[in-house]
Amino acid sequence: MTTIRTRFAPSPTGYLHIGGARTALFSWAYARRHGGQFILRVEDTDVERSTPEAVQGILDGMDWLALNYDEGPFYQMQRMDRYKAVIRQLLAEGAAYYCYTSPEELDAMREAQRARGEKPRYDGRWRPEPGKTLPQPPEGVSPVVRFRNPETGSVIWKDLVKGHISFENAELDDLIIARADGTPTYNFCVVVDDWDMGITHVIRGDDHVNNTPRQINILKALGATVPQYAHLSMILGDDGTKLSKRHGAVSVMQYDDNGYLPEAVINYLARLGWSHGDDEIFSVEQFCQWFDLDHITPSAAQFNTEKLNWLNQHYIKLADNARLAASVRARLQARGVAVSDAPALEAIVALYKERVTTLNVLADEAEPFYIDVHPSAELLGEQLTAEATPALRELMERFKDVTWEAPAIGATIKEIIGKHGLKMPKLAMPLRVMLVGQTHTPSVDAVVALFPREVVLERMGRHLG
RNA sequence: GUCCCCAUCGUCUAGCUGGCCAAGGACAGUGGAUUUUCGAUCCACCAACCGGAGUUCGAAUCUCCGUGGGGACACCA
DSSP states (O other): OOOOEEEEOOOTTSOOBHHHHHHHHHHHHHHHHTTOEEEEEEOOOOTTTOOHHHHHHHHHHHHHTTOOOSEEEEEGGGGHHHHHHHHHHHHHHTSEEEEOOOHHHHHHHHHHHHHTTOOOOOOOTTOOOTTOOOOOOOTTOOOEEEEOOOSSSEEEEEETTTEEEEEEGGGOOOOEEEOTTSOBOHHHHHHHHHHHTTOOEEEEEGGGTTTHHHHHHHHHHTTOOOOEEEEEOOEEOTTSSBOBTTBBOOBTHHHHHTTOOHHHHHHHHHHSSBOOTTOOOOOHHHHHHHOOSTTBOSSOEEOOHHHHHHHHHHHHHHSOHHHHHHHHHHHHHHTTOOOOSSSOHHHHHHHHGGGOSSHHHHHHHHGGGTSOOOOOHHHHHHHSOTTHHHHHHHHHHHHTTSOSSHHHHHHHHHHHHHHHTOOHHHHHHHHHHHHHSSSOOSOHHHHHHHSOHHHHHHHHHHHHO
16 A cells, blocks of 8 residues: 655745635645645745745744655745756657647637637647648747647546536646746646655645646656546635635734634634534644545535634633743734733733633733723723722722632622622723723632732822722 | 636535435533533524526425536646
């Protein structure tokens, strides 16, 4: 039995977006599931649009998601000699030929075909045939190389996601495999690479379905083994439309910035277009044991931020406090908020983590503990009522020597409200407002206990004069 | 336009070799319990097989047609 070898082959013309990340995840998981190898290959032959920043962005994204690769990254630009050698071979065998048709001619040809309601395709005018007289090659024009695609028959494969797919060769034309400047094109490089790298399963986006028959034909011409194909349907934006720069098609690193945990993103992505019965929450390890191609949905999936939020909240609750604190500290520092030792960030995080959906919200909650809060006059006027003020003044006095722990603080608060005949919210609300500037917080005694005593007395005294 | 693919609750989906489905789970939504506010948690509810033929004793599951959606048609990947 041969070892499974999969690959992720992004082109560095943009960052690693959510769709690419899922493709990478599935390829990676398939290799892991079967004890095979996962290869990273950067398809950078489009010199015009490829950038080093994009390469780095992809590497960073893979790293953040912890999608480790066993081989690579390979760069196609570094494999030029190999591609050219294979092109020479095809030329020599008559499986490829030179074509001198200019881009202008091609445009005109396609336009005319479209006008006639035909599928635009190369008409084979430079394709050598027995008994056919080719035009005289024009002076000073460097030709492109075209692959001689079979004219009859059909290409059929059993797609591991979509099932039986078939194309008539008559629908395909002779694609360009080398540009006029001699550089090979995408469909050709992919074929040579998948062949050389011994890829057994090509797992990629379904925008490549139409490339597959061409690639299979080249593979066959080379006498190479045709790998298995699994075409993943695309991911739609939150609004059901195609992802664009406008919405959703952002770098996966943006999810980091937005306060998502990588394990939440992985779990979400794993469940988007793939399922394992009713299981919703599972670890990467579990995913790697369960993952298969049989349970991938062939139709497009709409991204749902709310479900991601739910998962993120789940993983935040599970996360180690020190880890969360480190992340929140960095986020606060980025906002220019210096995190002191006084209220221990880890304690704040421990108290707040089960009520937030993202790390940024967790940072929002922690912030008032480190900055001077200025409750709005409206909130104060609303909460600091005439009946509450005397009780709060007394509470403040008692805070001066109470044991500084939540239970003792809570007991004192209860004692005061009892004495003044107040309901808990009557006292807790204004206290919250004075301390953190808002009414929604965890249990008030726990919040009070987080602060150093002096800070509480200072913040209360400011409003109770 | 041509070719290819897809089609179950608002969303992600279970359903795969037809009966166990008067369609299950999860997110969201609604209502309730709990609560020191919010949140978290627990409980309940709401909600779908695109349409039409056909095959069959029986179809969400198979076939065909239609409709809708998406993708691809580059010297881009």
